[in-house]
Amino acid sequence: MTSCVALIPARYGSTRLPAKALLRDTGKYLIQHVYEQVAAARTPTEVIVCTDDERIMDAVGAFGGKAVMTSAEHQSGSDRVAEVAAGLDAELILNVQGDEPGVSPVLLDRLVDALAADRTAPIYTAGVPIKDRAVFDDPNAVKVVADGSGTDGGGRALYFSRSPIPHGALSGAGRSEPLKHLGVYAYRREALLAFSALRPVALERTERLEQLRALCHGMAIGVIVTDDDSPGIDTAEDYAAFVKSYTLARGRPGDRQ
Numbered sequence: 001m002t003s004c005v006a007l008i009p010a011r012y013g014s015t016r017l018p019a020k021a022l023l024r025d026t027g028k029y030l031i032q033h034v035y036e037q038v039a040a041a042r043t044p045t046e047v048i049v050c051t052d053d054e055r056i057m058d059a060v061g062a063f064g065g066k067a068v069m070t071s072a073e074h075q076s077g078s079d080r081v082a083e084v085a086a087g088l089d090a091e092l093i094l095n096v097q098g099d100e101p102g103v104s105p106v107l108l109d110r111l112v113d114a115l116a117a118d119r120t121a122p123i124y125t126a127g128v129p130i131k132d133r134a135v136f137d138d139p140n141a142v143k144v145v146a147d148g149s150g151t152d153g154g155g156r157a158l159y160f161s162r163s164p165i166p167h168g169a170l171s172g173a174g175r176s177e178p179l180k181h182l183g184v185y186a187y188r189r190e191a192l193l194a195f196s197a198l199r200p201v202a203l204e205r206t207e208r209l210e211q212l213r214a215l216c217h218g219m220a221i222g223v224i225v226t227d228d229d230s231p232g233i234d235t236a237e238d239y240a241a242f243v244k245s246y247t248l249a250r251g252r253p254g255d256r257q
Helices: 030-039 054-062 077-085 105-117 133-137 189-197 202-207 211-216 236-250
Strands: 004-010 046-051 067-069 092-096 123-129 143-146 155-161 179-188 221-225
Touching: 004 030, 004 077, 030 046, 030 054, 030 092, 030 105, 046 054, 046 077, 054 067, 077 092, 077 189, 092 105, 092 189, 105 123, 105 179, 105 221, 123 143, 123 189, 143 179, 155 211, 179 189, 202 211, 211 221
Parallel strands: 004 046, 004 092, 046 067, 123 221
Antiparallel strands: 092 179, 123 179, 143 155, 155 221
8 A cells, every 4th residue: 555644734823823823722733633634534644733933843743743843944844844754664655734724534544545546647736616707806716727627626736826717707608617626635745855955946936835836847747626625714804704603513612612
């Protein structure tokens, strides 16, 4: 069986919501919610939080998880997980952002299984169909266009953008269904290390999307399509909505600690 380790990058100094990994209005740290979802997946043999702050290290240790300290100089989560992946012997690496408390374990397993079965694409990611025009037009909702070669309508990524692509996708019957990109990745370890060593490219800087670096350097990215949308926590409003959803799902008030 192909070995896989899940790495969760979590930095303390988030621009829009500092220290969000340590929010715990549900009675659990936000990073704990993410950790538990990832640990529920079948394919990873180990889950590790990759952080730049002792407070996150301590929080992960408090709930029994594993965390490692990384450089504070990394510009992206991919660079952070690449630092840790360099010291592992796993063939496959899952990269799950530390602000995705609703990430689907089933989706993570689908990503790993797809990557393990496909020797032509060293990276896999996911997209969810967009039904809402507001999401399609939202620059914070990254869109991915795939070539449709996958049995689920995904296939190979052609481009990622913050713009509403493909043009006219929601304009009528018979048009291509747009996909919102979900920021989860499965990498072959050597591909992750190679990607991290590449210099940023102009399109990456323009769109502020590091996955364009991989495409510009000829690295194929496989895309699977899922209905498991898991919104990330970027703002205080996002977190409040998550707390409300979590509380309602359990039928009790959240424990504030």
